[in-house]
Amino acid sequence: MMNAVEVKKKKKLVGVIVLLILTILLMFFVSLSTGVIQIAPADVIKTLFHQGTARQELVLFDFRLPGILLALLIGAGLAISGVILQGITQNELADPGILGINTGAGLAVVLFIYFFKGQLDVTSSFSIFIMPVAALMGAIVAALIIYALAWKRGVNPIRLVLVGIGVNAGFAAFLTIFQLKMDPQDFRQATVWLTGDIWNTSWSFVFALLPWILLLIPIALHKAHSLNVLNLGDDVASGLGTNVESERRQLLLIAVALAGASVAAGGGIAFLGLVVPHIARKIMGPLHQYIIPVSALIGALLLMVSDTIGKNLLAPTEIPVGIIVSLLSAPYFVYLLIRTK
Amino acid sequence: MREFIHQSNISKLIINIITILLLIVSIGLSVSYGSTNIALGTVWEAVFHFNPELTTHQVIQELRLPRAFSAALVGAFLAVSGAIMQGMTRNPLASPSIMGVTDGAAFALVLMLAFFPTISTMGLISSSFIGAGLAVGLVFMVGSFSPSGLTPVKLALAGVAIGTMLRSISSILSLHFNLEKQMGFWIAGGLDGTSWSSVTILLISGAIGLFIAISISKSITVLSLGEDMATGLGQNNLMIKLFGILSILILTGAAVSVAGAVGFVGLIVPHITRFIIGTDYRWIIPSSILFGALLLVLADVVSRLVNAPFETPVGAITSLIGVPFFLYLARGSGGGK
Known part of the structure; x- marks a missing residue:
């Protein structure tokens, strides 16, 4: 039975989603037409329907389109990962980047490149599909380490964040050591990739990430109710008949998988998963069935816009998108920090 | 008795x-x-x-000796900065790298090299002080705006946020002005490339910074017991804090301009020193000088052995030593609240 408030909420959700999709479409065309080689919006549409010049087709289909689609997927993935992490830790400062999950995934990928460099071609499509798996392993191991180290008769949210910062620094140190053992070209590639790089991308990255996102977002939506219940606090949640620890572990796995797959495709992009859920909550209120879809869209939009800014701000120098995201979101993080008790 | x-x-x-x-x-x-x-x-x-x-x-004469001396001095400076910070704020997590100070100094250095490439060494060092000061100022500002004050956790998180922000701007500048190599060096921290002129810079800044640190050490002991108590004993806390911050900036700025962001030395050494020597800052500060110097000289040796004949940034080595320590602190007093 739907009451009036719920109907109103649903209407608002539809309105917000339509608005966000329209904005994403608009920015999508802006993003496609800007860059070192400018293509007029009319030409973009023509080219998309295979009416453009060969050069325009090359730029659009081989370079810009996969990059933009990847940005959209990664943005959505990291944002939902952030929503879940904040929900299960009841901590509004949680983020896969700050907790060290991204760095763990990054370390796994660098180790993978380092140890299998001789055996297989790193740029081959096979290893592009294996990389998310390696990143996922790294992300899971990182999450386990952080969880275990933060455990002291239960997991206190603040201790979790502090431990995350420490583990993050440790992974970063190992990363530096292993990166330096690589030959210079791999080193440069790894460095750029780790700061969050989605411009040197190809369709294989898009196809490698797509199944993860398509699979995990519906599961996350399905779990929205558990997140709502967990948000009421552990005592209330178990009183309502929820198996708190089991639900929390399943949700953590989803969040970690989303972060791991996104990192494998796009490198370490911090703060996105932190800020987006806050914006979504501001618009939609506390219920996760509304927050999750709105966060996915806002995350996608934010990352695409950041990517476009990164490409054009100092053109022809391209700035890794992770840097732009940090620059845009860190002030908001500071604001949250001042506000929280 | x-x-x-x-x-x-x-x-x-x-x-x-x-x-x-x-x-x-x-x-x-x-x-x-x-x-x-x-x-x-x-x-x-x-x-x-x-x-x-x-x-x-x-x-x-030209490579090894200046390098060893620089390591000793940088280690000493970072350790003393950390000791003063922890004493003044009574916060177990306070230290130059956690508070984004090193990122601030690196930011100022990149800024100067980008817009004034012909700047003198002295100019670089002074801008490094100012950058360090900028970061400390921003982190403390976050604390003073916050109703609950600068708790250990907030300090760490504010440091991460401010540090990330400054590092992002530095990265953008260094990409645009082709300063990636210098930038990478400051971020990772390293002692290769030190010369006698680095030692001279360190000695001059150290003479001033350490002099201030030692002369306020007694007041820091009082301050570390609590501000109310210090005020009750008739101490001018504001003056002491200003001098404390001044010496932190001089010492950290000089250390970063020579060796880049060498993390965790300023966090670990004061804790070890307090554990061995006790709570009197008249002893803690001189002993931190020695322990910090010893730690970084040894870490520098390890950094050359780990992946010989190549060098590993010494900052990675100190992080590996420091992280377990940080985690221990995070599980203990720092994460309690």
């Missing part, structure tokens, strides 16, 4: 003398280990009977 204090002062003195001896030995190790190992006897010869025609003597 008097006898007891007297005795423990003697044991503190003995600990410090042992540390000095260990420091001398590790500087000897640092000079003799490297891409070519040089016997300690040759090191002695090179120092006291320098023969400019011998390559080994030149390597020792």
